[in-house]
Amino acid sequence: MNHIDTILIANRGEIACRVMQTAKLLGLRTVAVHSAIDRTARHVREADVAVDLGGAKPADSYLRIDAIIDAAITSGAQAIHPGYGFLSENAEFARAIENAGLIFLGPPASAIDAMGSKSAAKALMEQAGVPLVPGYHGAAQDVDTFLNTAEVIGYPVLLKATAGGGGKGMKVVEHASEMAEALASAQREAQSSFGDSRMLIEKYVLKPRHVEIQVFADQHGNCLYLNERDCSIQRRHQKVVEEAPAPGLSPAQRQDMGKAAVKAAQAIGYVGAGTVEFLLDARGEFFFMEMNTRLQVEHPVTEAITGLDLVAWQIRVARGEPLPISQEQVALNGHAIEVRLYAEDPANDFLPSTGNLSIYRQAEAGEGRRIDSGVAEGDEVSPFYDPMLGKLIAWGANREEARLRLLAMLKQTHIAGVRTNIAFLQRVLGHPAFAAAELDTGFIPRYQDVLLPASSALPDEFWQLAAEAVVQNQAQLTTAEDPHSPWAQRTGWRAGFASEVDLHLASGDHQQHVKLRSSAPPLLTLCGEQIQVERNGIRTVHAVFQRGNSLFIEWDGELHQVDRVDPIAAAQRNHQHHGGLTAPMNGSIVRVLVEPGATIEAGTALVVLEAMKMEHSIRASQAGTVSALFCAEGEMVSEGTVLVEIAPNEDNSAEIGA
Incomplete structure (x- = not known):
């Protein structure tokens, strides 16, 4: 019997927390590893011991085999659980653990070699007589090989990383003209996620x-x-x-x-x-x-x-x-x-x-x-x-x-x-x-x-609800400070003026002007983190949360942030980046595909952004000319950062397409 009283989890997020939960029920000590930016992450907080791997990107942290094994030895762990993703299907990792005299909570490295590679697994299953989807799982990785295979088996085809899963390094190709770009992108994703860029191709089975x-x-x-x-x-x-x-x-x-x-x-x-x-x-x-x-x-x-x-x-x-x-x-x-x-x-x-x-x-x-x-x-x-x-x-x-x-x-x-x-x-x-x-x-x-319904304006019922909530929330805050203050009332009374509250509200990209009159009874009751709304004798309940000066109100399954705004200042901000393509999320610039002065068509790929281990192409929605670039390859950018300035051929703003 192998002795195990301490387990290191070579992963992060919910799987690390889930493994720790069972380990603790069995009376085992748990060790977390983490990147520099994960220092205060939940899996770190829940572990008995935590070891800093440094870095931020997976290649600099959770994919460092030597650092993880050193962490296990230093912390006194006898076994390593790989979770899923990262090194969980890496035969080199399993062998390194065994060579270090530790226990891998997974299959033998030989089994990972046989099945961890999708190509090798399909070849093995073919020998065993298990039916396979038509495709190519060989060693050649040039674009012509994939194009020739696609011509034989017919489009659409599916490119897949041989060393991984979870949708990383996977692309559907509908036409031969898309193959080169799709293959290059899938190979980069596979290399980034699994340290292995090899691909296979197979017939894309419809309605499976x-x-x-x-x-x-x-x-x-x-x-x-x-x-x-x-x-x-x-x-x-x-x-x-x-x-x-x-x-x-x-x-x-x-x-x-x-x-x-x-x-x-x-x-x-x-x-x-x-x-x-x-x-x-x-x-x-x-x-x-x-x-x-x-x-x-x-x-x-x-x-x-x-x-x-x-x-x-x-x-x-x-x-x-x-x-x-x-x-x-x-x-x-x-x-x-x-x-x-x-x-x-x-x-x-x-x-x-x-x-x-x-x-x-x-x-x-x-x-x-x-x-x-x-x-x-x-x-x-x-x-x-x-x-x-x-x-x-x-x-x-x-x-x-x-x-x-x-x-x-x-x-x-x-x-x-x-x-x-x-x-x-x-x-x-x-x-x-x-x-x-x-x-x-x-x-x-x-x-x-x-x-995936098209985005639409929030209905009047939402804005009325939001206005009532904003006013009642402010009244509750004022009442808490001074329960006898006349400003604690929601009536909006002002000497010599109409009895109403005039609100300019914003939620995301939407704005609304709402007037509440004192003669109208309140639509809702604000109680803790719930709004109770009464309409035509029917009561509904919505969640509501306050963070700073903002309210977050649940509507149709989503929380919407609601703020009071200055409409003039908001209008000025909306025109600051006319014609600019902005980053849709935080990420790293992988490729810049255009230069200032370039003439572009609608749909032209301008920048490739990598975020959360997948690539996203930022494309022009209409024809125009690149007037300026504000990013470079390898640069980290934040959501909303202007990346490319476009001068449209017509008097319209360029938009992002991905």
Whole structure:
């Protein structure tokens, strides 16, 4: 038996916190590692010991194998848990841990070599007779090889990084003319995220379901499958909603896919937690995609329906213990659904969002309700790492019960300081097609008009509510200072003038002039962090928070910041950067593609910005001339910084397209 009493978690965010939770339940000491900018992050605060790796970018911190092993030895840790992402599927990391006399809470390096590379995994599965999606998984990486393959298998095609996942280094190519640019961008993303730029190409299967099998193996030759998960709801090739079991999957299909997954794991001498991913078509046929040789983001839904703690299993298997149950004893109880909570802007092509979490209120955990989070109120969301803040997981006796419970949890989650996908997730879970389990990977594009509605002005009801809240909040503050002051009243009374309150309010890019008259009864009651609104005998409740001079009011699933403004000063600010393209988020300038004086067409890529391990092209929305550049390659820029000044051909302002 291997002795383990201290574990180092070579990761950050919610997975680091989640591993620590189980480790502490088992009485183990925990060690966190962190970058320079993560010094006060939640996973650092919750660890027993923390070691500074320095740097900010992953390559300077969480991808430094030598520094992580030194941290484990110095802190007295016997084992290292890799989490997911970063070095979790890096065979060199697993070997270095073993060579240092430490225990890797993952599979052998040989298994990572065999399955960690998507190309090698597909070749192995081909030999084993597992059906594959047509494509090329060879060593050649020149653009002509990929173009030739695409011509043979037909467009659209999918470029994928051989060494990673999570949508990093993944591009859909619709036409041959797009191949060179897409391949170069995908290779840069893969190199940045995984330290390996190699790519594969395969046919982009239309309307597939993404169904994966959770497998677990010990050091004694035992391996079993823990049912399946459906992860078909995706954006930018990253999972957003996951559930277990997969709706509509028959027991026979589950068994066939499970046996295939176990066979794949045993063929490479697998040990620990792993996931074999398949594409499932409408006819019930399945095709091997890849094997993730690590714990998955969506493992909580498997835990919910099986009653197991997969991190505890990882630790026990690493100690040398056998699996505690047989295949026949694996439970399948009820249904669980998980959503990933991201700091991103769904209305702007899901671009990541950075900033300070001025408000972060989670739903209450409890029976059938779980929250795995890596942040807390006041934390900073930086541009260097994945924008996932956490996960909400709901369990129910059936799928509908789980869906409704998760919707309620989303409505009780309130975040400000960064843009989030909370309202978008509510629209996904509330869509009739999702409720009917009509799932495939094209779900979001198919229903984007409903899921991603065009931005529109806030309705008059919101502004009336906001005005009442602002006035009542000010009255409460004044009353607290002097309860007898006449200024504590909301009537707006002034000697010799009409009895009304005249307000100029702003929320985001929207402004409104609102007048409240004393003759009108208040629409709402402000009580703590809730607004109770009474209309036509019907009462509704909205969350409200105060930060400084601002109020944050919940409306249609989102928090809207409301401020009183000077309309003249606001109008002047709106004209300061006429014609300028600004950075849509904090990030690093990867490439500058134009020079001053260049004539550009609508859609021309001007600047490539890297943020949260993905690249984003900033394009001109109309023809014009580049009049000035305000950025350089390698430079860090903040959201809103003017990058390129455009002189349009017509009297219109250029806008950002990504």
